[in-house]
Amino acid sequence: MEYALYLGCTIPLKMPHFEFAFREIANYLGLTFKEMEGASCCPDPVATQSISIDTWLTLAARNLCLAEKMGLDILTICSGCFETLKTTKVLLEEDKTAFDRINSVLKKIGYEYKGTSDIYHFVELFSQEEYLEKIKKILMRPLDNLNVAVHYGCHLIRPSKILQVDHPERPETMDKIIEALGAKTVAFAGKLECCGFCARLKEEIGFKLVEDKITELKELEEEVDVMVGVCSACVSQYDRKQKLLSRKTGKVLDIPVLYVPELMAIAFGIEPDKLGLKNRSIRPTKLLEKLNI
């Protein structure tokens, strides 16, 4: 099946290495897509929605219209985009008045929103049996000895009534993908905690949440080799704040954080040099050593 690839803006503009890893593994998995030219920011579910729900819905509906014109469903590579686009579709299905109001604005720029394209996050696809089997076949470098901490992040699984990706309190989609790579996923109490990135106006919240989660991971009996996420905000939050916290508190907080497609790319045999793994605060040096790369 072919998809309209919605890149969002943070990943393609600030983290092109994430996009590269995604495109590489998608290619290995035989996933085909068309580029969504002229797409804007999803827009972001924090500032835009806070200022005006209507602006948020209309800008999102404009992006959905682009996919409708292509006659394709949307595939997203970031949880923030996924939440915005999927919530817009669901809300406009439920609220006929909003549907009409938003279309009356879109008409002024020559668009009409119909609600015919569905929205998927790549986690939904890759955790299906068909893809898990493909992943196991492609595996060039099984991650047998790795202990991986999975961070689901909020905007992939909640609210489950709208997003419908996974169980909101006992999710397993991401674990399935990581286990298909041969790695072991660790159990820990803070697994479903928020990264705090969206509490933008009080940065201390983000620092506290990152410190709590990473401290717990450092205290586990088994050594955690890497933490993984599927949202550009979560991944950069844990990566950058760990380093700042180490400096501030003197604690050793140094768990490398990768975007799931990056870990998949490593397992698929793609050379780490190509993946731009140096573009982060905590370099996964020890991780690569453990994999004998």
Next chain:
Amino acid sequence: MTEEEVINAEDLDYNFRYEISEKVGAKSLLKCIQCGICSSGCTVTEYVDLQPHRVVASCLLGLKDIVLSSNAIWTCSLCHRCTERCPKGVDYSFILALLRNLAVKAGNCPEEYRGTIQTIHDNGYVVPYTGGLATNIDRRRDRFGLPKFVPPDLKEIDIIMQETGIGNLLDKALEDKEGDK
């Protein structure tokens, strides 16, 4: 609010609850039974002046000014656990977004958020993508062999923002910029 503070009944805005619940996504406000599950699972519960269940109670009581000037509506981390766990289906995260919209309309818009809207307006993205910045970004993308990035028509973004009623936030910003020159 201190314990001793007294609010007169005539200062309550009894219509406030309906101002919120008339929006389809926020209709659930009226179903709250004050069980407090939202507050017990709230990521930011220790940082707010009003916990989620108290925000809802205050909306129902008509304490509009207290709600709209609280830090609670801006401190949320959008984890959606409140909405997820509510046994009555109250969509607190959506209600909170609506309350922030009302606060903005009343003239209280945090500069950080306004700045983001301005960036989206001027670039189509939350990341500045013009001039030298765009050249640098394109060069980085080239190094990874990524396809050329085709930005949106900014006129369309502008029309959407104007038509959905946030043009005033943007105009102000443009004037400020001109003033700086």
